Amino acid sequence: MQIPLSSPDITDIEINAVISVLKTPSLSLGPKLPEFEKIVADYIEVKHAVAVNSGTSALHLIVKSLGLSEGDEVITSPFSFIASSNCLLFEKVHPVFTDIDPITYNIDVNQIEKKITKKTKAILVVDVFGLPADWEKLQQIAEANNLLLIEDSCEALGAEHKSQKVGGFGDAGCFAFYPNKQITTGEGGVIVTNNDNIAKLSRSLRNQGRLEEEGWLQHPILGYNYRLSDINCALGIAQMQRIGEILAKREKVASLYNERLKRMEPLELPPLSSSNLKRSWFVYVVKLCSKYSKQDRKRILTGLREKGIGCNNYFPPIHLQPFYVEKYGYKNGDFPITESVAERTIALPFFNNLSEGQINYVVDNLRTLL
């Protein structure tokens, strides 16, 4: 049996939506762009959504639109996909890492205030693996210390903190639509915000610095080509129309895994939704208990792959990536919780249409290897 780590859920609805755009002359900057933005903004319940060509571009434009610049500091997590920290380096802003909570894997809110200096301008928080961060506390900290709040919700479309969707808690938030995310546009991302100015600037920056009211080829500011084509937007609209069904399928796969794995002693399972928190499942990541070493994990990953099961470690810490080590001199031991979690995680196959039979196959092989 071959089971991939992830797989997009593309039906005839998506295929037909893409084909109909191809039959029009508007392949980019056409009607599907505002239509996709509206469906996302309405879903997150924010005023503006600005679609761009990746989640990384969305993060970069948030950093630019908020006016963060050389020498500023932003507090963020070393346990994330590297883009959440790289977007700061693009603008010579310094990421100041804070260790994570060992259960939720989200930034440890109790350690943030210690990291604030005169140069701190913002907190950039990731809803890791689709579990909402403690947004209430984060809003309090940002307000009390006069800091901007940026949400990297790229892994958490549809997740809720106290019935409010993530993405709308800070000054600006973003989502990503690479094929392993909850919904996909092939490649793509979106900035969400209630701030008119951030929305206006992001729209201009994604399109070479043009301002909407100015004429053709007027570029008052330095911008980029971060546009998302109407082909991608049509795919996104079709996926958003199925978002309820998509999230429910993911929830079902995660519950089946939890059910099958809960009596397997050496594993720590991911937290499920609770009364205050609705998780949106991005990946299904289990953690080996402390008696297992990094070598043991390697053996288990290899063993699963030999059985045709897609799996991976998730995430290697950002501060230990070679160019962060070179630039900032980070070493092992700097963020001990991040490192100990990173050494023991295993992401199992996880996608909408993973069948019960496939889940049983993964679980049986994992049990044998443990």
Ligand SMILES: *Cc1c(COP(=O)(O)O)cnc(C)c1O
């Ligand atoms: C996926 C992801 C992004 C953006 O990724 P792109 O590949 O650029 O779309 C950013 N941050 C996190 C935490 C992510 O998981």
